[in-house]
Amino acid sequence: MALSGEEFDVIVVGAGIMGSSTAYQLAKRGQKTLLLEQFDFLHHRGSSHGESRIIRATYPEDYYFPMVIESYKLWEEAESQIGYKVYFKAEHLDMGDSHNKYIRGIIQTCHKYSVSHQILNRRQVAEKFSGRFDIPENWIAVFTEYGGVIKPTKAVSMFQALAFQRGAVLRDCMEVKDIKKDDGVKGGVWVHTSNGEKFWGKKCVVTVGAWTRKLIKKVNGVELPIQPLETMVCYWRIKEGNEGKYAIGGDFPTFTCHGELFIYGTPSLEYPGLIKVAVHGGYPCDEDKRSWGPGMGLGSLKETVEERLSGMVDSGAPVATQLCMYSMTPDEDFVIDFLGGEFGKDVVMGGGFSGHGFKMGPVVGRILADLVLTGETKGVELKHFRIQRFEENPQGNVKDF
Ligand SMILES: Cc1cc2nc3c(=O)[nH]c(=O)nc-3n(C[C@H](O)[C@H](O)[C@H](O)COP(=O)(O)OP(=O)(O)OC[C@H]3O[C@@H](n4cnc5c(N)ncnc54)[C@H](O)[C@@H]3O)c2cc1C
Known part of the structure; x- marks a missing residue:
């Protein structure tokens, strides 16, 4: 001491x-x-704090790509020194309108670093993930092996x-x-x-x-200009009989979805039978005088869960939530x-x-x-x-x- x-x-x-x-x-x-x-x-x-964070290499800002690749290596190095796991492998999927600049930027980054990736249309997404995702006709999805969850x-x-x-x-x-x-x-x-x-x-x-x-x-x-935001993680129940299809270690990827909101999700890991789907963003807060929620409307998130996850996840309401803070810069x-x-x-x-x-x-x-x-x-x-x-x-x- x-x-x-x-x-x-x-x-x-x-x-x-x-x-x-x-x-x-x-x-x-x-x-x-x-x-x-x-x-x-x-x-x-x-x-x-919490139970899961996504690791993905698909950034439209190409300067993050080498940092993520080095991090994968350093996570594994640290795990081997401590002797237990904090990183769980998964593949990754980014979805959005085919003209969406964030999605186009991700594709450019993949090209710049020769990252093997697949660009999928609606039918191909449905086939690849056996109906677990549904995207509109005018959307595409970018699939890479660089995903995963960290505890x-x-x-x-x-x-x-x-x-x-x-x-x-x-x-x-x-x-x-x-x-x-x-x-x-x-x-x-x-x-x-x-x-x-x-x-x-x-x-x-x-x-x-x-x-x-x-x-x-x-x-x-x-x-x-670093603004604290309070944000909420939401866990949703997978409909009965489908739970195994969303489990970590299988073929369900970590994902981001760029529609009206930027939404992200992880396979089922911390709470069996539930998956995490949440909004990237939050509402301004005073870090020393938190309101501790509720603060965020769930309407668009529920819609996204219903529409993008093909009705296999109960979109009625999240069954568990957790609050957290972002430290947001204007350019992120x-x-x-x-x-x-x-x-x-x-x-x-x-x-x-x-x-x-x-x-x-x-x-x-x-x-x-x-x-x-x-x-x-x-x-x-x-x-x-x-x-x-x-x-x-x-x-x-x-x-x-
Ligand atoms: C809900 C949510 C989901 C997220 N999802 C992802 C994701 O999927 N993938 C991803 O890569 N990132 C994600 N992030 C972002 C990521 O978690 C943060 O970027 C990261 O945790 C920031 O870590 P930090 O060490 O900067 O801040 P913190 O974890 O807040 O650590 C700062 C520490 O400093 C301490 N401190 C503050 N002031 C003082 C002081 N005066 N004296 C002493 N100690 C002090 C605080 O108490 C705190 O413990 C997510 C964040 C949230 C909230």
């Missing part, structure tokens, strides 16, 4: 998936690492355990209220907690999810950068993962560790994730979908 005043090579603030995988990367590289979390470890008040709470716990095994110090119920540059000759930063303790770090990584805007504003006065791209200003390259932040970051937890941890230790990283085009993009354009990166 770290005592107030203790010194570290790197202090990581926030123990969701990003902070936990970063702490593991740092400890693995021999750094004396402290991981601080404001709530209990594995709490349900942020973004990284989030278990995965966060895995990285914390791996970090601990490699000597990291982990402390929860430690809210960081400020990070200050050391004024003397020592350099580095002082990390202050609301219970009056303080720790010195040569360097610091801030991965505080939906609390990013608040903490960064306090630390260096910069207002980042991540923010991975040095804090700059008086902190220069001593403080690095990773935030704004916009409802699609979990799959990339391992690669983000690798990148944040690279940046904080060496000031640079490889295998990722960081220009898309810079803070400065919001100064040039408040909406961030320009996209046409």
Whole structure:
């Protein structure tokens, strides 16, 4: 257990998936690492809790593809070190109007990286999935082998355990209220907690999810456009007799569906007989004063479940739900950068993962560790994730979908 005043090579603030995988990367590289979390470890008040997250490589933004491919490798590496599974293989299907720019972008990314994929029409979708999906005549579906499900709470716990095994110090119920540059000759930063303790770090990584805007504003006065959204995961009952057809490990894929809403779903895994189908997005919330739902109308989601899942799933109402938070940027791209200003390259932040970051937890941890230790990283085009993009354009990166 770290005592107030203790010194570290790197202090990581926030123990969701990003902070936990970063702490593991740092400890693995021999750094004396402290991981601080404001709530209990594995709490349900942020973004990284629950039972399933999709991993898919089909992005219209081609810069995410290499990150996902590296993550697949890093998930497997971490699993082999800990000795249990957090990743479950599945294939993946993206569905939408044949002119939908998101879908067209996915196809372009597949071409760019020579990813084997099939473009299916309505009849082919019905045949391939034995009637479990139905799309309108003017839609297409893109099928690839790059899908899968990750168990989030278990995965966060895995990285914390791996970090601990490699000597990291982990402390929860430690809210960081400020990070200050050391004024003397020592350099580095002082990390202050609301219970009056303080720790010195040569360097610091801030991965505080939906609390990013608040903490960064306090630390260096910069207002980042990262909006917390409350969102709801819904589980739906598979109609009797069909349960086995949707089980993980079979041929039912993870999927996204781009109609009126962006909807995603996973095979049956955590609750036998139920599948997860939910809306990508949510309603703005104050991360410290949550309304805890209900907030989201389910009308369009019910319609999608009924229409796209061919009536084999009971669309009457979800039988189980779970609330969670997104940290949304205007362009839905991540923010991975040095804090700059008086902190220069001593403080690095990773935030704004916009409802699609979990799959990339391992690669983000690798990148944040690279940046904080060496000031640079490889295998990722960081220009898309810079803070400065919001100064040039408040909406961030320009996209046409
Ligand atoms: C419902 C839902 C479904 C999703 N589905 C997918 C999916 O299918 N695929 C996918 O890739 N991604 C998905 N995501 C997104 C993914 O889960 C997030 O991008 C990811 O979990 C973000 O992790 P994080 O570490 O940045 O944030 P968090 O998990 O919120 O971690 C931040 C941590 O910092 C702590 N903290 C905050 N402030 C302080 C402070 N001052 N001092 C100390 N600690 C602090 C918080 O308590 C928290 O534990 C989904 C998200 C949700 C909510």
